[in-house]
Amino acid sequence: xxxxxxxxxxxxxxxxxxxxxxxxxxxxxxxxxxxxxxxxxxxxxxxxxxxxxxxxxxxxxxxxxxxxxxxxxxxxxxxxxxxxxxxxxxxxxxxxxxxxxxxxxxxxxxxxxxxxxxxxxxxxxxxxxxxxxxxxxxxxxxxxxxxxxxxxxxxxxxxxxxxxxxxxxxxxxxxxxxxxxxxxxxxxxxxxxxxxxxxxxxxxxxxxxxxxxxxxxxxxxxxxxxxxxxxxxxxxxxxxxxxxxxxxxxxxxxxxxxxxxxxxxxxxxxxxxxxxxxxxxxxxxxxxxxxxxxxxxxxxxxxxxxxxxxxxxxxxxxxxxxxxxxxxxxxxxxxxxxxxxxxxxxxxxxxxxxxxxxxxxxxxxxxxxxxxxxxxxxxxxxxxxxxxxxxxxxxxxxxxxxxxxxxxxxxxxxxxxxxxxxxxxxxxxxxxxxxxxxxxxxxxxxxxxxxxxxxxxxxxxxxxxxxxxxxx
Amino acid sequence: xxxxxxxxxxxxxxxxxxxxxxxxxxxxxxxxxxxxxxxxxxxxxxxxxxxxxxxxxxxxxxxxxxxxxxxxxxxxxxxxxxxxxxxxxxxxxxxxxxxxxxxxxxxxxxxxxxxxxxxxxxxxxxxxxxxxxxxxxxxxxxxxxxxxxxxxxxxxxxxxxxxxxxxxxxxxxxxxxxxxxxxxxxxxxxxxxxxxxxxxxxxxxxxxxxxxxxxxxxxxxxxxxxxxxxxxxxxxxxxxxxxxxxxxxxxxxxxxxxxxxxxxxxxxxxxxxxxxxxxxxxxxxxxxxxxxxxxxxxxxxxxxxxxxxxxxxxxxxxxxxxxxxxxxxxxxxxxxxxxxxxxxxxxxxxxxxxxxxxxxxxxxxxxxxxxxxxxxxxxxxxxxxxxxxxxxxxxxxxxxxxxxxxxxxxxxxxxxxxxxxxxxxxxxxxxxxxxxxxxxxxxxxxxxxxxxxxxxxxxxxxxxxxxxxxxx
Numbered sequence: 052x053x054x055x056x057x058x059x060x061x062x063x064x065x066x067x068x069x070x071x072x073x074x075x076x077x078x079x080x081x082x083x084x085x086x087x088x089x090x091x092x093x094x095x096x097x098x099x100x101x102x103x104x105x106x107x108x109x110x111x112x113x114x115x116x117x118x119x120x121x122x123x124x125x126x127x128x129x130x131x132x133x134x135x136x137x138x139x140x141x142x143x144x145x146x147x148x149x150x151x152x153x154x155x156x157x158x159x160x161x162x163x164x165x166x167x168x169x170x171x172x173x174x175x176x177x178x179x180x181x182x183x184x185x186x187x188x189x190x191x192x193x194x195x196x197x198x199x200x201x202x203x204x205x206x207x208x209x210x211x212x213x214x215x216x217x218x219x220x221x222x223x224x225x226x227x228x229x230x231x232x233x234x235x236x237x238x239x240x241x242x243x244x245x246x247x248x249x250x251x252x253x254x255x256x257x258x259x260x261x262x263x264x265x266x267x268x269x270x271x272x273x274x275x276x277x278x279x280x281x282x283x284x285x286x287x288x289x290x291x292x293x294x295x296x297x298x299x300x301x302x303x304x305x306x307x308x309x310x311x312x313x314x315x316x317x318x319x320x321x322x323x324x325x326x327x328x329x330x331x332x333x334x335x336x337x338x339x340x341x342x343x344x345x346x347x348x349x350x351x352x353x354x355x356x357x358x359x360x361x362x363x364x365x366x367x368x369x370x371x372x373x374x375x376x377x378x379x380x381x382x383x384x385x386x387x388x389x390x391x392x393x394x395x396x397x398x399x400x401x402x403x404x405x406x407x408x409x410x411x412x413x414x415x416x417x418x419x420x421x422x423x424x425x426x427x428x429x430x431x432x433x434x435x436x437x438x439x440x441x442x443x444x445x446x447x448x449x450x451x452x453x454x455x456x457x458x459x460x461x462x463x464x465x466x467x468x469x470x471x472x473x474x475x476x477x478x479x480x481x482x483x484x485x486x487x488x489x490x491x492x493x494x495x496x497x498x499x500x501x502x503x504x505x506x507x508x509x510x511x512x513x514x515x516x517x518x519x520x521x522x523x
Numbered sequence: 524x525x526x527x528x529x530x531x532x533x534x535x536x537x538x539x540x541x542x543x544x545x546x547x548x549x550x551x552x553x554x555x556x557x558x559x560x561x562x563x564x565x566x567x568x569x570x571x572x573x574x575x576x577x578x579x580x581x582x583x584x585x586x587x588x589x590x591x592x593x594x595x596x597x598x599x600x601x602x603x604x605x606x607x608x609x610x611x612x613x614x615x616x617x618x619x620x621x622x623x624x625x626x627x628x629x630x631x632x633x634x635x636x637x638x639x640x641x642x643x644x645x646x647x648x649x650x651x652x653x654x655x656x657x658x659x660x661x662x663x664x665x666x667x668x669x670x671x672x673x674x675x676x677x678x679x680x681x682x683x684x685x686x687x688x689x690x691x692x693x694x695x696x697x698x699x700x701x702x703x704x705x706x707x708x709x710x711x712x713x714x715x716x717x718x719x720x721x722x723x724x725x726x727x728x729x730x731x732x733x734x735x736x737x738x739x740x741x742x743x744x745x746x747x748x749x750x751x752x753x754x755x756x757x758x759x760x761x762x763x764x765x766x767x768x769x770x771x772x773x774x775x776x777x778x779x780x781x782x783x784x785x786x787x788x789x790x791x792x793x794x795x796x797x798x799x800x801x802x803x804x805x806x807x808x809x810x811x812x813x814x815x816x817x818x819x820x821x822x823x824x825x826x827x828x829x830x831x832x833x834x835x836x837x838x839x840x841x842x843x844x845x846x847x848x849x850x851x852x853x854x855x856x857x858x859x860x861x862x863x864x865x866x867x868x869x870x871x872x873x874x875x876x877x878x879x880x881x882x883x884x885x886x887x888x889x890x891x892x893x894x895x896x897x898x899x900x901x902x903x904x905x906x907x908x909x910x911x912x913x914x915x916x917x918x919x920x921x922x923x924x925x926x927x928x929x930x931x932x933x934x935x936x937x938x939x940x941x942x943x944x945x946x947x948x949x950x951x952x953x954x955x956x957x958x959x960x961x962x963x964x965x966x967x968x969x970x971x972x973x974x975x976x977x978x979x980x981x982x983x984x985x986x987x988x989x990x991x992x993x994x995x
Binding site: 116117118135155158159161162163165166169170185186190191192194195196197198199200201202203204205206207208209210252367368369371372373376377380381384385388416417418419420421422423424425426427428429430431432433434435436437439440441443444520 | 588589590607627630631634635637638641642657658660662663664666667668669670671672673674675676677678679680681682724839840841843844845848849852853856857860888889890891892893894895896897898899900901902903904905906907908909911912913915916992
């Protein structure tokens with residue numbers, strides 16, 4: 052697949068044909084190069100400032116566009132016009148604390164700080180708006196004004212160019228368990244860094260974690276932790292295994308026999324363990340736990356399970372028989388339910404640790420459906436319900452266990468490379484970043500959700516799709 | 524606009540060019556011509572059968588695709604294959620009661636009844652799946668299985684051709700206030716009839732109404748009722764006024780002076796009242812109520828207010844100043860909040876009646892954002908928050924007042940006719956029905972939400988977009 056991406060992005064012919072060349076996205080654990088600007092709307096708000104403090108980021112104050120701050124510019128032909136105030140140089144990000152927005156008039160302050168910032172945002176820059184979960188905002192006008200932030204942020208995501216992204220983080224401040232800076236730090240760090248390269252137009256919810264032991268964001272958050280990844284033999288699964296290994300994890304890479312060769316290669320490359328098994332076997336959960344207990348000791352427990360293995364058996368529903376239907380639901384949904392049930396047994400040696408993480412790979416098809424993929428859509432939608440229900444389970448919350456999903460859009464895998472060229476080219480341009488994502492983008496989102504510091508995010512789905520236009 | 528629709532749908536050149544010709548949709552208060560098939564999945568389920576009874580529809584039992592029911596077909600060359608059992612003739616709709624689905628295995632029954640039905644569905648036929656609001660379904664597996672219905676229904680919507688639609692209705696059965704057949708009847712009637720022509724891939728929530736006085740669905744539900752429509756001078760607003768008049772309402776058509784000529788034409792055509800005013804004036808609410816009290820008598824009260832008036836002032840956010848920003852939010856959001864507050868005063872002569880309806884026109888842009896429309900997206904997103912908050916207000920529920928929104932996608936209005944041809948053509952094909960909707964489609968959805976029989980739907984947004992692919 053890499054070659055195709057390369058052809059489309061660097062082939063001189065593509066340029067001559069006028070194909071817009073997508074920006075090479077900033078990736079990895081890199082902050083933007085320019086300064087981070089902090090703004091507020093609706094009132095002072097301290098949550099975001101405190102969170103930036105925790106992350107060691109010293110922000111610039113935002114410029115505000117008003118008639119009084121505007122400056123007169125004269126063009127070559129001597130015509131004058133009023134333009135917003137300018138930052139002295141490119142900025143890396145604007146983080147807007149809009150949690151105090153309660154009226155429609157307050158939204159003017161959102162416009163007034165975004166306008167100058169968007170003019171000065173660097174390539175792969177970031178717009179992060181922090182608002183309230185609207186339904187907790189109180190009076191209908193406050194709910195409406197908070198909900199308006201979604202329309203604004205998603206529009207900004209569609210207006211940005213050169214790899215810049217815009218996302219909205221919803222927090223709870225007016226509830227019994229308000230979000231703290233410690234809760235928010237991991238998500239804000241993810242959104243500012245290159246790890247979130249292919250996440251835009253998203254709405255992320257950060258609640259509050261009762262888990263006082265949750266650490267601050269770290270560069271190698273999985274140091275010494277055991278992480279199990281299914282379907283790890285190739286594509287996105289291999290990238291997931293590699294990303295966790297980069298971040299310090301001891302990875303148990305699981306795949307079926309057919310994926311065997313790729314599996315051992317991946318495991319060798321990252322110094323992890325290859326475990327060959329069929330996830331639909333009834334004893335898979337106990338075999339995984341048994342492997343962990345055997346290799347890492349009776350006291351060892353799993354920190355994260357990533358359910359990445361999945362299959363497709365595409366057919367129109369009118370042509371789908373019971374076998375084809377059942378096989379997809381079995382692999383993509385039922386097997387996970389069965390494995391989770393086993394690994395969540397607290398007494399099981401090698402099971403999931405308290406403070407552990409379950410992350411599953413859903414799909415935008417689970418949200419929007421897709422012609423020819425009824426069984427796949429059913430399974431991937433089912434996963435969204437599953438994580439929401441498990442995320443709401445107080446028994447898991449008590450143990451500090453979170454359960455989340457990612458929903459990848461168009462990702463440049465080997466599988467995607469088999470889609471006919473024109474369809475593929477159209478498909479990968481139909482998002483705000485005007486390019487396909489890479490497997491590592493999905494892996495980074497999963498690693499973020501699995502991060503010990505991401506303790507206040509559960510029951511959520513994080514789309515990794517560059518603000519795909521093909522939606523629900 | 525009508526001419527453009529005609530050219531694209533009937534021009535011989537368009538056919539020669541291979542432009543797929545969209546189906547002329549069944550519209551109005553017409554049931555499908557073929558029989559309605561009733562199916563169940565996960566268990567017997569009585570809600571849907573009772574609801575069809577209420578509507579006077581006597582359903583056929585569904586055929587079920589299993590290895591035992593399949594028949595052997597021989598083609599011209601003597602090759603045989605197994606095909607699902609066939610209905611004796613085209614069917615008009617399949618209504619699937621999936622409320623008893625609790626396991627992944629139960630979903631096989633969904634496949635088994637949909638497969639034969641989809642093969643026999645008539646043009647403009649209907650697939651209506653009735654499931655539980657997933658979060659009320661209980662165990663995580665049940666939540667997942669109910670959520671899977673969303674992936675299936677949306678996929679079916681994308682696979683259907685010839686104007687057929689697929690929608691999912693979520694009901695509450697396991698809560699303290701379960702949905703009854705009387706609650707569901709109005710929504711099921713809407714979805715089966717041509718009124719829902721341009722609604723597909725939607726997920727509609729029907730709760731329970733405490734309003735025992737809510738009537739059964741009727742052909743002229745607004746007989747003798749007063750309905751106020753803002754922005755009624757043209758386009759969608761005119762269609763709304765006409766649809767309510769068709770259904771028996773006495774319409775007060777409101778528009779600004781600039782819309783004056785169109786306004787009086789519309790009012791004359793439907794035998795309604797023209798009321799010329801600027802909705803942003805501080806006294807608009809009391810002027811509307813005053814007009815109603817004066818023309819219809821001191822005891823008269825409004826049954827439905829439709830907030831349709833809205834403006835756009837498109838610019839990239841980097842070029843948007845405070846005036847442009849404020850004007851859009853003022854007209855599209857703040858004015859409505861102000862008018863609602865006045866009309867909801869119970870003591871005000873000519874105000875909103877108990878059992879009344881507020882319906883507002885949002886937009887898919889409020890859900891997904893749109894480049895160049897930050898202010899518009901903010902206002903239309905705000906409306907979604909507003910109706911959700913008002914729908915959750917127990918004081919309104921006590922009075923039997925519901926508050927809902929519609930979100931139109933691409934609708935063939937005069938305004939849409941000004942979009943450049945290629946962009947327009949692309950835009951209106953990018954949905955499952957492969958055509959733009961008509962103003963009447965939006966009007967029908969609004970009239971449905973305003974229907975006295977639609978008492979158990981509040982705080983919702985109903986998209987009228989033919990399952991638009993450009994999504995959130």
